[in-house]
Amino acid sequence: MARPVAGLADRWRGYVDHAARQSPARLALSVFAVVILGFTALLAMPWATATGTRAPLVDAFFTATSAATVTGLTVVPTGAYWSTWGLVAILVAIKVGGLGVMTLASLLGAAVSRRIGLTQRLLVSSETKSTRLGEVGSLVRTVILTSTALEVVGALVLLPRLYQYDHHWGRAAWHSLFYAVSAFNNAGFVPTEEGLTPFVSDWWVLLPIIVGVFIGSLGFPVVLDLLRHPREPRRWSLHTKLTVTTSLALAAVGALLVAAFEWTNPKTFQPLDGAGTALASLFAAVMPRSGGFSTVQIGDMHQGTWLLTDALMFVGGGSASTAGGIKVTTLAVMLLAILAEARGDKDVEAFGRRIPQETLKVAIAVSLIAATIVLTASLLLLAMTRLSLDQVLLEVISAFATCGLSTGITPTLPTPARYVLAVLMFVGRTGTMTLAAALALRNRRRVIRLPEERPIIG
Numbered sequence: 001m002a003r004p005v006a007g008l009a010d011r012w013r014g015y016v017d018h019a020a021r022q023s024p025a026r027l028a029l030s031v032f033a034v035v036i037l038g039f040t041a042l043l044a045m046p047w048a049t050a051t052g053t054r055a056p057l058v059d060a061f062f063t064a065t066s067a068a069t070v071t072g073l074t075v076v077p078t079g080a081y082w083s084t085w086g087l088v089a090i091l092v093a094i095k096v097g098g099l100g101v102m103t104l105a106s107l108l109g110a111a112v113s114r115r116i117g118l119t120q121r122l123l124v125s126s127e128t129k130s131t132r133l134g135e136v137g138s139l140v141r142t143v144i145l146t147s148t149a150l151e152v153v154g155a156l157v158l159l160p161r162l163y164q165y166d167h168h169w170g171r172a173a174w175h176s177l178f179y180a181v182s183a184f185n186n187a188g189f190v191p192t193e194e195g196l197t198p199f200v201s202d203w204w205v206l207l208p209i210i211v212g213v214f215i216g217s218l219g220f221p222v223v224l225d226l227l228r229h230p231r232e233p234r235r236w237s238l239h240t241k242l243t244v245t246t247s248l249a250l251a252a253v254g255a256l257l258v259a260a261f262e263w264t265n266p267k268t269f270q271p272l273d274g275a276g277t278a279l280a281s282l283f284a285a286v287m288p289r290s291g292g293f294s295t296v297q298i299g300d301m302h303q304g305t306w307l308l309t310d311a312l313m314f315v316g317g318g319s320a321s322t323a324g325g326i327k328v329t330t331l332a333v334m335l336l337a338i339l340a341e342a343r344g345d346k347d348v349e350a351f352g353r354r355i356p357q358e359t360l361k362v363a364i365a366v367s368l369i370a371a372t373i374v375l376t377a378s379l380l381l382l383a384m385t386r387l388s389l390d391q392v393l394l395e396v397i398s399a400f401a402t403c404g405l406s407t408g409i410t411p412t413l414p415t416p417a418r419y420v421l422a423v424l425m426f427v428g429r430t431g432t433m434t435l436a437a438a439l440a441l442r443n444r445r446r447v448i449r450l451p452e453e454r455p456i457i458g
Contacts, residue, residue, distance in 0.1 A: 042089045314401060
């Protein structure tokens, strides 16, 4: 009996190694697609719904995709529609999705071979942006342990306050764990029908969620760098410095603009006092990083706030994080390039380091590919529905950036539009460059370079 099992393991390991050598990105995409289909099957079971009836396939598929891609868009009310077991399946999908596409592929290979080989190390290295292959094995364990520890701490902080609200230790513990995992993985799923609306001015509940979303959106390389050198910013990598600086700037500017737009809105911030408005503004500015939670109805906000939210969602969070978007380092590099061009500098520099031209090319490619995907999906949804452009644009960017914020139109979308959003969530989570690498057969190398000539720009 042991020999057939061992033979099957050897064949599977050989397939993984071969696929990793030929196209690591395609292997990661395939594994992630299988994970989504697996959770779709679980959510399609009768025990997954509160009524005991099978969920429609499109609803199960959409929810599984949203959970595995840590997005948070829903076509059915999560807390009311799904049973406890359905919520457990969603929570596990969030946790698995949060580990990352490449990390998941590596863990599959490790589960078969009981060790992390070179090809699996390469997979994780590309996901976590780690260049030392010898450290990848310990890095995977560190990522899992660190994320789990932060989630447990978040749950313990939330537990006393949620118990005061519900007066039931079992439900309070379950909701605390769910919110903590959902926050750190930037998923945006809520286990109750009312969500976080009752806590719009509650610092005890919202501040831990803000911190969890913010830390999760920084990315594992940044978190590990901060843990290694918590009081030595000079030893931080350039990536960490750019990510932290840009993230804090976006949160501060976003909070001020949200407060300015919504200060007099009677449906959102006007009933709140000064402290409540400050908290709600900070919450609304951090959630577009890919958090997806909301304390007020997004549909009740002004259109200016919608546009600001679109911009923040499109940027997203840090590289190799649970957040989506084009990533804050992409924005930082392009802004630094503009600044260098305005100054007449030949090189793009930041924090005493020179940024290679290849990095700027990648940043431009990622931004243009993302914009093209958003444009195409918006045109498709406009053709499929009778919704306004501002509503469609927020929904599309939210799906692509795996954010989960919505004006409330998701449950009303027709089936074809739901599948479009599901594809968007998949593409947004796996990354535009990962998808491009998966579709490319090989890199194009040129021996002969053509003569240089500059076109007129602007």
